Amino acid sequence: MSSSIETVIVLGGSGNLGTLVVSALVNAGFKVSAAVRQSSTATYPESVTVHKTDYSKDALVSIFQGQDAVVSCIPRTQVADQKTVVDACVSAGVKRFLPSEYGGDTTLPDIEKRISFTAGKKEFGEYLVGKESEGLTWTRVFTGPFFDWMLTQSARQFKLDMGVMGWDLEMFKVTIFDSGDQEFSCTNIKTVAEAIASVLKHENATKNQNVYVSSFPRLTQNEVLAALEGLSGRKFEVTQASTEDLAAKGEARIKRGEWVQGYIETVSASCYAPWGYNTFGDRAEQWNAVLELPKEDLEDTLTRVLRMSGTV
Template identity: 35%
Template structure:
């Protein structure tokens, strides 16, 4: 099976494997012996890709013609563009149709943008929904699609501090009461899911696929971190309403960090209707069984692994 992955489109700074999420997916694809992978990047990009006989890296200018050429003879295209590239994906879809690609993965792989509350809180999700609607239109042209909704990238977000847990300083930022339950995906399960979707094309066509490694709350995460580090952490508490207001003000001034705050608000704030606890809110669409995701690591197991990797 031939597969092509669109790398992160930013050319600023070095990005191993074209971005953090891209690296996670790419590792699993290259570990699957029946997949041949092509990665795209812009000319002059500083993205760094692993050396592998199963990986071909192609420079394209992301024009329609260059994409059609790159997509020809490929079975699937997986878009893992960054936030600034979300709006450019329609040309990817058009090129995929022209090239005869069978499956297209839009750049999702995160929070549940199918929640009305999430879309209201984060207006930039409207661009993602436009693309999803466009993919439905293209079904008549023979292109199938799969949108992977993975929730919080749990181990990665703990390791890099995005979830508000500073491992170096032993300091935690807790939203509201810290008791909102959300689903999380660990890196290995995310990559495994993408590979298994490719291996089950009929069962995964033209639908949203929800996946989950575990469920957690901020308080449970903090409790495990304190246990593993044998340290009582300092706690800073923030309020959702204040955080969202400040984020919207920042976005109004062109400060994109406000968007990151809104993403956090959609993950673990106390706002009703987020639908981030997939085992309850999206139970009918949870595809763990289909994709072979057996519950292995607990919250405690994951914390132990993350902390050990940093020592």
């Protein structure tokens, strides 16, 4: 393993994932900077250089000077802004760009017909690949849902009848989609950050690649339910639902302008749906090995999550 990447700047480094990415990069030995909005009050370790920016191309070109890699952790609502970021990377001579993916597989054929909000990411991905001819390399990292993080999210905060991805640990409720036996892939949020750092450590292997990682490449809802009931000593109230029906409901919400609820419902359905949005299997196992990511234990993760949620 060798890499010429030494300096890395993180965009959106104050969010749930971004803060962990900054820490993972620092721990991996990179010289790390963070780009934040002018209004940001985020704090970072002393070793991290902070650049306040309006995200205009000229401003980004200036702060990207001397940076080997740019890692985007900007919110999904700002994905379109990444074209400006990429153009600035090219102008500043940045070697590697990691876009804000970190979710389901947006490269699937016609996925935008199933999940409308993937259209922007797919279009941007094509734009990014086109920049190879101008000297910019890229890596798209697909992780599936942030498993431990999403299990701790309350249904009440999003005004939903069900929990995120179907789980409501506070109320010991779960919505099981279809049979509950279909495999899906997911990644603990800290592992997502560590995978990003490892991508840059494995510069050659990840050059211009779609990288799939997962803490649990082959998991089912029924497996998770059995483990949660065993660890908590509580039976969950189970509701059955259809991925097709919930996806349609979520898309209808998005069209009505109910973005947050529609997004969560559509993503929750797509997590377990047969169209493969979060089914990485062999690909994740292979990339986990390339990136030297440690194997994780489901019960250890769920025990930690139950303690975090105050249910055990």
